[in-house]
Amino acid sequence: MTALSKLTLTDFRNHAAFSLNIKSAAVCLFGENGAGKTNILEALSLLGPGRGLRSASLNELVRQGSERGWTVSAVFDDDHQIGIGLDQASRTPKRAIRVDGAAATTNDLAERVRMIWVTPAMDVIFRGGGTERRRFLDRQVMANIPSHGRVSAAYEKSMRERNALLERNYIDPAWADAVENRMAEAGAIIAMNRAMIVRKLQAAVDARPDGYFPKSDLSISGEFEKRAADGASLSDLEEALRDTLAAGRARDRAAGRTLNGPHRSDLDVIHRPSGAAASLASTGQQKALLIGLILANARALSTADEQAPAPLILLDEAAAHLDPSRRAALFDELSSLKGQAWLTGTDATLFDAFRDRAQLVEVPPTGSA
Ligand SMILES: Nc1ncnc2c1ncn2[C@@H]1O[C@H](COP(=O)(O)OP(=O)(O)OP(=O)(O)O)[C@@H](O)[C@H]1O
Ligand SMILES: [Mg+2]
Numbered sequence: 001m002t003a004l005s006k007l008t009l010t011d012f013r014n015h016a017a018f019s020l021n022i023k024s025a026a027v028c029l030f031g032e033n034g035a036g037k038t039n040i041l042e043a044l045s046l047l048g049p050g051r052g053l054r055s056a057s058l059n060e061l062v063r064q065g066s067e068r069g070w071t072v073s074a075v076f077d078d079d080h081q082i083g084i085g086l087d088q089a090s091r092t093p094k095r096a097i098r099v100d101g102a103a104a105t106t107n108d109l110a111e112r113v114r115m116i117w118v119t120p121a122m123d124v125i126f127r128g129g130g131t132e133r134r135r136f137l138d139r140q141v142m143a144n145i146p147s148h149g150r151v152s153a154a155y156e157k158s159m160r161e162r163n164a165l166l167e168r169n170y171i172d173p174a175w176a177d178a179v180e181n182r183m184a185e186a187g188a189i190i191a192m193n194r195a196m197i198v199r200k201l202q203a204a205v206d207a208r209p210d211g212y213f214p215k216s217d218l219s220i221s222g223e224f225e226k227r228a229a230d231g232a233s234l235s236d237l238e239e240a241l242r243d244t245l246a247a248g249r250a251r252d253r254a255a256g257r258t259l260n261g262p263h264r265s266d267l268d269v270i271h272r273p274s275g276a277a278a279s280l281a282s283t284g285q286q287k288a289l290l291i292g293l294i295l296a297n298a299r300a301l302s303t304a305d306e307q308a309p310a311p312l313i314l315l316d317e318a319a320a321h322l323d324p325s326r327r328a329a330l331f332d333e334l335s336s337l338k339g340q341a342w343l344t345g346t347d348a349t350l351f352d353a354f355r356d357r358a359q360l361v362e363v364p365p366t367g368s369a
Contacts, residue, residue: 003340006075011066013039014366024359026341028351031363037344041314043072047082048115049106049149058086058093110146114301117314118294126278126286130266137267140297141197148193155186159258166253180245188237190262195228204296212329213292215272222265287321295333302338310339319350328353
């Protein structure tokens with residue numbers, strides 16, 4: 001996907017029917033609190049693989065009071081269409097996906113849509129535990145390597161099998177070997193992907209101009225990613241992970257979970273101007289670091305090979321946190337990228353510095369449209 005030219009939501013969150021023709025590479029949604037701006041970004045985020053920017057369940061997304069399921073559909077690259085919705089026909093809620101009218105899969109979405117986002121909920125990623133940072137990293141990887149999501153799901157699945165196996169009184173060694181083999185296969189790819197994308201992101205960070213968004217120094221604390229960064233081959237990684245898992249059976253059994261592997265890795269971020277860990281930076285500095293990282297990834301994605309789709313960049317409430325000169329720098333940078341940027345804010349004047357490079361769209365308060 002390079003750009004959306006039309007977006008239509010039905011019975012999605014507070015939007016009974018919302019339709020927008022898009023004429024620009026930047027779209028700025030403005031309106032009062034609760035109007036449904038973030039909901040629109042969330043709808044867009046569901047055009048890619050995964051559960052979207054709020055990790056909501058499919059049922060939560062149905063407009064309260066609606067008798068039907070929700071739908072989100074988008075026209076992209078002028079004449080292609082992606083439609084997603086809650087599949088009412090299946091007994092368990094399921095996301096129905098159609099591309100150009102034909103049934104499609106999450107993998108089809110991953111191939112077509114490269115998506116990255118920043119939301120206020122992500123402000124805490126540098127302060128909290130590793131889970132959120134790892135998720136953040138994996139989302140950046142997924143935008144670059146569509147198969148990463150599928151491999152991660154395979155890893156998680158075999159890890160659950162292994163954990164269940166370790167709870168038994170007798171562990172069949174052949175069974176454990178088979179499960180750990182699958183974990184090692186997927187885990188090695190995960191570590192390799194992460195190491196590769198961190199290197200790519202770092203190069204994109206380094207290539208960015210100095211100025212409004214501070215640079216960061218990135219590394220992954222995780223044995224297997226470190227080995228990958230040091231040049232280990234995929235089969236080396238696989239073997240190392242397989243050995244680690246086999247050697248850790250007794251310990252993992254006592255702990256009741258798998259203690260070692262790429263599911264425990266963390267993304268370490270240093271705020272380069274101060275040389276200190278990002279966790280020590282101020283709230284505003286952390287926000288600017290995060291935006292800098294997303295812009296670096298957007299740059300990496302938009303300079304990727306010609307065949308790769310250009311990214312959709314979703315920035316929820318990013319403008320409001322920035323002073324006017326940083327805001328202008330952000331808009332300049334977004335305007336220089338391939339891909340389409342979607343921004344939200346409560347006030348149209350926040351987007352003044354875009355001048356004629358963006359389409360301003362008012363999201364009216366619920367009930368008035
Ligand atoms: N399933 C649903 N059905 C109907 N309304 C919903 C549903 N889920 C959320 N909402 C409503 O959507 C509104 C919030 O929308 P959203 O978060 O997009 O607002 P916003 O425009 O981003 O506001 P803010 O400026 O405060 O961020 C709330 O009023 C909420 O009650
Ligand atoms: Mg919002």
